[in-house]
Amino acid sequence: xxxxxxxxxIDISRVRENQALSHPTGGPEGHRPLKLLEDExxxxxxxxxxxxxxxxxxxxxxxxxxxxxxxxxxxxxxxxSSQSHFALKVLRKTEIVRLRQVExxxxxxxxxxxxxHPFIVDLFATFQDSLNVYMLMxxxxxxxxxxxxxxxQRFTPDxxxxxxxxxxxxxxxxxxxxxxxxxxKPENLxxxxxxxxxxxxxxxxxxxxxxxxxxxxxxxxxxxEIIQSDGHGKAADWWACGVLCYEMLVxxxxxxxxxxxxxxxxxxxxxxxxxxxxxxxxxxxxRAFLNPDRTQRLGNMIGGPQDILDHPxxxxxxxxxxxxxEINAPIIPHTSSSDDTRHFLHLPFPPAAExxxxxxxxxxxxxxxxxxxxxxxLEF
Ligand SMILES: Nc1ncnc2c1ncn2[C@@H]1O[C@H](COP(=O)(O)OP(=O)(O)OP(=O)(O)O)[C@@H](O)[C@H]1O
Numbered sequence: 001x002x003x004x005x006x007x008x009x010i011d012i013s014r015v016r017e018n019q020a021l022s023h024p025t026g027g028p029e030g031h032r033p034l035k036l037l038e039d040e041x042x043x044x045x046x047x048x049x050x051x052x053x054x055x056x057x058x059x060x061x062x063x064x065x066x067x068x069x070x071x072x073x074x075x076x077x078x079x080x081s082s083q084s085h086f087a088l089k090v091l092r093k094t095e096i097v098r099l100r101q102v103e104x105x106x107x108x109x110x111x112x113x114x115x116x117h118p119f120i121v122d123l124f125a126t127f128q129d130s131l132n133v134y135m136l137m138x139x140x141x142x143x144x145x146x147x148x149x150x151x152x153q154r155f156t157p158d159x160x161x162x163x164x165x166x167x168x169x170x171x172x173x174x175x176x177x178x179x180x181x182x183x184x185k186p187e188n189l190x191x192x193x194x195x196x197x198x199x200x201x202x203x204x205x206x207x208x209x210x211x212x213x214x215x216x217x218x219x220x221x222x223x224x225e226i227i228q229s230d231g232h233g234k235a236a237d238w239w240a241c242g243v244l245c246y247e248m249l250v251x252x253x254x255x256x257x258x259x260x261x262x263x264x265x266x267x268x269x270x271x272x273x274x275x276x277x278x279x280x281x282x283x284x285x286x287r288a289f290l291n292p293d294r295t296q297r298l299g300n301m302i303g304g305p306q307d308i309l310d311h312p313x314x315x316x317x318x319x320x321x322x323x324x325x326e327i328n329a330p331i332i333p334h335t336s337s338s339d340d341t342r343h344f345l346h347l348p349f350p351p352a353a354e355x356x357x358x359x360x361x362x363x364x365x366x367x368x369x370x371x372x373x374x375x376x377x378l379e380f
Contacts, residue, residue: 006146006187008064009204010260011101011216051127051134051357057339059347060087060139063201065095066132067350070139070341071358085339086124089135090355093373096133101203102376108202109135109379111179118325119170121190121200128364128380129357130371140198142191142333143343149186154251157282157313159330163189164245165317166197171241172305174205175234181205184240185218186247191343195329208233219260220253224292227264238299238308242289249282250275254290285313 054071061068069088096105112123112135127134145163149155155163167184174181182204189197204216211231223239225232246254254273255266270292274283288298288311295301299308309319321327333343352359368374 006144007185007218007220009183009216009218011099011104011204011214049125049136050361051129052359052361054086054088054136054358056088056349056355056358057085058341058344059349060341060344062347063089063091063203065099065101066091067347069350069355070339070344071136072339083138083338085139087121087137087139089137090132090350091134092132092354093128093371093377094131097373097376104203105133106377106379107206109133111205111207112137112202115174115177115179117170117173118323119166119197119199120173121198126380127357128367128374128377129355129362130367130374131354131356133377133380134357137200138198139338140190140192140200141335141338141340141343142193142195142331144187145189145191145197146186147343148191148331149248149251155248155330157249157279160245160248160282161314161317162322162327162330163197163248164241165314165319165322167199167244168241168305168308169319169323170197170199171237172308175237175305178207178209179205180208180212180232180234181237182217183221184237184244185221186244187218191329191331191333193333193335194325195332196325219263220255222264222267223294224268224270225294227267235294235297235300238289238297239294241299241308242286245282245289246272246286249278249286254286281313285311 053074055074057070057072059067060070067090069090071086071088073084073086091105096102109123109126112121113126116122121140122138123135124138125136127136167189171181171184181199181202183201188199188201190200192198206212211233213229213231215226215229217226217236217240221240221243223232223236224230226236243253243255255263257263257266270290272286272290285298291297298311299305301307303310308314309317318327335342356362368378
């Protein structure tokens with residue numbers, strides 16, 4: 001059965017993690033892969049940009065502790081080629097602290113500000129006011145893959161191949177910097193105006209040398225080693241690729257139940273129901289990703305992610321052309337203008353009192369002087 005509503009991520013913190021990331025200077029060198037952008041190279045362009053430069057045009061989505069707004073930069077020209085609309089993720093500080101997500105939010109900012117890839121959402125600037133922290137990102141207008149998949153019910157192998165291949169390139173890129181993503185699902189994949197996917201929501205992303213132990217992610221997409229608290233790493237993202245591939249081809253995830261506990265049981269039990277119409281090569285790809293033994297899992301063996309690119313299911317894919325965005329995407333979302341929100345839920349505007357820094361300027365130094373929570377988000 002296909003869940004119709006977006007699935008919520010869970011996080012049960014077992015260990016203090018991401019300490020290096022929440023450290024104002026970025027933590028010990030050992031946690032920073034060599035090629036990832038250094039502080040001084042980070043492409044955030046806050047210089048001169050203020051929260052009050054933006055007007056709110058709508059609400060694009062809501063999450064566990066905040067919402068994502070569509071905003072327009074007031075002084076941008078009306079030139080359609082210049083970017084004037086952005087997505088502004090607004091996270092309420094008290095909720096972040098109450099749900100013990102300070103380290104995750106700081107990690108999201110730290111990681112997103114340092115990565116740059118055609119299939120990953122861009123982060124341009126971050127801010128804070130007395131109530132919230134804000135992340136200014138590119139507005140991706142085509143809606144969630146989740147919505148398109150539920151509308152189509154299932155995708156053909158060719159359509160699935162296009163989307164899965166882009167995600168594999170994005171994960172391969174992240175893993176090359178020792179970043180694990182940990183929340184792959186169609187709800188976190190947005191279609192840009194050309195129909196290419198952009199990975200969003202880096203709330204659970206983490207830099208790891210080897211393994212980590214926090215139980216987080218979305219039940220249907222959790223690898224067995226996460227459920228068993230066995231320590232998990234990059235292999236858990238490749239497991240999630242198997243779940244995503246199955247869900248795109250079949251229309252519902254391979255392990256499904258009404259309760260998270262039931263889902264965990266099915267994942268650990270490992271039985272996969274194969275619909276009759278599913279071709280053997282697709283089955284072999286999904287099975288290779290959904291190997292409970294992570295040492296034998298596709299993407300995590302001696303050949304690394306290259307084994308995925310070489311899998312016969314991907315035969316014919318021009319990986320370089322795909323990364324250069326030269327291949328026609330299967331679904332081109334209808335959008336009439338850069339602020340078109342037809343692919344998003346039409347949620348109410350937030351009350352002005354809930355976004356004080358967008359309404360009236362609050363200086364960072366004043367916030368940090370008077371706001372007892374602010375110091376936890378020093379980098380914002
Ligand atoms: N850059 C963007 N452009 C357009 N819409 C976006 C963008 N980023 C997020 N959204 C919309 O807002 C929704 C919530 O965003 P996101 O998942 O980042 O928030 P969250 O608070 O971390 O959510 P969750 O509780 O699921 O972790 C997305 O599913 C998407 O519909």
